[in-house]
Amino acid sequence: MKILMVLTSHDQLGNTGRKTGFWLEEFAAPYFVFRDAGVDLTLASPKGGQPPVDPKSDLPENQTAAMARFKKDPVAQKALSQTAKLADMKAQDFDGGHGPMWDLAESRDSIALLESFYDSGKPIALVCHSPGVLRHVTYKGEPLVKGKRVTGFTNGEEEEVQLTHVVPFLVEDELLRLGATFEKLANWQPFSIVDGRLITGQNPASSTSAAQNLMKYFEERATHASA
Numbered sequence: 001m002k003i004l005m006v007l008t009s010h011d012q013l014g015n016t017g018r019k020t021g022f023w024l025e026e027f028a029a030p031y032f033v034f035r036d037a038g039v040d041l042t043l044a045s046p047k048g049g050q051p052p053v054d055p056k057s058d059l060p061e062n063q064t065a066a067m068a069r070f071k072k073d074p075v076a077q078k079a080l081s082q083t084a085k086l087a088d089m090k091a092q093d094f095d096g097g098h099g100p101m102w103d104l105a106e107s108r109d110s111i112a113l114l115e116s117f118y119d120s121g122k123p124i125a126l127v128c129h130s131p132g133v134l135r136h137v138t139y140k141g142e143p144l145v146k147g148k149r150v151t152g153f154t155n156g157e158e159e160e161v162q163l164t165h166v167v168p169f170l171v172e173d174e175l176l177r178l179g180a181t182f183e184k185l186a187n188w189q190p191f192s193i194v195d196g197r198l199i200t201g202q203n204p205a206s207s208t209s210a211a212q213n214l215m216k217y218f219e220e221r222a223t224h225a226s227a
Contacts, residue, residue: 001037001038001039001040001095001218002039002040002041002042002093002094002095003034003039003040003041003042003094003095003214004042004044004089004093004094004113005027005030005031005034005041005042005043005044006043006044006045006086006104006110006113007022007027007043007044007045007051007083008021008022008045008046008051008052008103008104009045009046009047009048009051009052009103010046010052010103010104011052013163013166014166014167014168015166016166019052019054019055020052020054021051021052021053021054021055021057022051022052022053022054022057023054023057023128023204024053024054024057024058024062024067024070025057025062025064025066025067025204025205025207026057026127026128026130026204026207027070027080028064028066028067028069028070028076028207029064029066029207029208029211030125030127030207030208030210030211030214031066031070031076032066032069032070032076033208033211033212033215034211034215035076037215039215041079042084042089042093042094043079043080043082043083043084044083044084044085044086044088044089045083045084045085045086046085046086046087046103046104046107046109046110047085048083048084048085048086049081049082049083050080050081050082050083051080051083057204062204066207066208086107086109086110086113087109089109089113090113090116091113091116091117091120091122092120094117094122095122095218104130104133105132105133105135105136105168105169106136110133111136111137114133114134114137114144115137115138115139115144118137118139118144118197118198119139121197122197123197123198123199123214123217123218124197124198124199125199125200125201125210125211125213125214126152126199126200126201126210127192127200127201127202127203127204127206127207127210128152128153128201128202128203128204128206128207129152129153129167129171130152131145131150131151131152131153131171131175131200132152132153132169132171132174132175134175134178135169135174135178142179143178143179143180144198145175145178145179145180145198146178146179146180147179147180147181148180148181148195148196148198149180149181149183149193149195150175150180150181150182150183150193150195150198150200151182151183151184151191151192151193151200151201151202151206152171152172152175152182152200152201152202153171153172153202153203154171154172154184154187154202154203155170155172155173156184156187157187157188157202157203158170158171158172160187172184184202185202187203188203188205189202189203189205190202190203190205190206190208190209191203191206191209192206192209192210192213194213194216194217197217199213199214199217
């Protein structure tokens with residue numbers, strides 16, 4: 001099985017002068033779920049190479065078991081430091097994709113790749129801010145998320161981290177605008193949704209369950225294929 005995992009290359013938090021990037025838990029947890037399952041995993045980002053880590057994600061209070069494992073795993077560290085360029089990726093080379101808000105949401109390469117995955121019958125899994133990457137992604141002439149059950153980083157969670165007026169758009173509002181049915185639990189609770197081939201997770205704590213749901217999708221598809 002081959003899975004493409006996409007990370008952001010964007011490192012500026014709007015005009016605040018602060019740094020951002022990908023949330024370390026949202027990489028580490030799915031990475032090890034996939035690797036432990038024997039997946040042939042490819043990491044990519046718009047610029048390629050080492051993607052920026054959001055410094056807040058590595059604060060002492062945000063440490064998780066998956067992050068601790070990553071920091072002791074030179075193979076994982078090397079893989080992260082050598083991400084491929086997103087523009088070089090092709091949907092036909094993979095079985096599934098895992099997809100933040102400045103670069104990927106507006107990236108023609110990202111949009112085209114997600115559409116190609118979905119059009120060819122492959123699943124897409126996105127966690128936290130990443131479901132916002134679907135804002136320009138269409139399927140059969142309509143927003144891909146229209147009529148689908150989805151989740152993602154909530155307005156309440158964005159308010160709690162005081163970035164409501166910094167991010168270019170609010171994930172919850174944008175998905176609702178596109179016609180999705182947005183579901184959520186209380187702030188920071190793990191929660192993920194599977195609606196057909198679209199898998200979404202609410203926040204960093206949902207990274208593991210979203211990745212497990214993607215693996216479960218592949219297992220069920222393999223079972224049906226062999227029946």
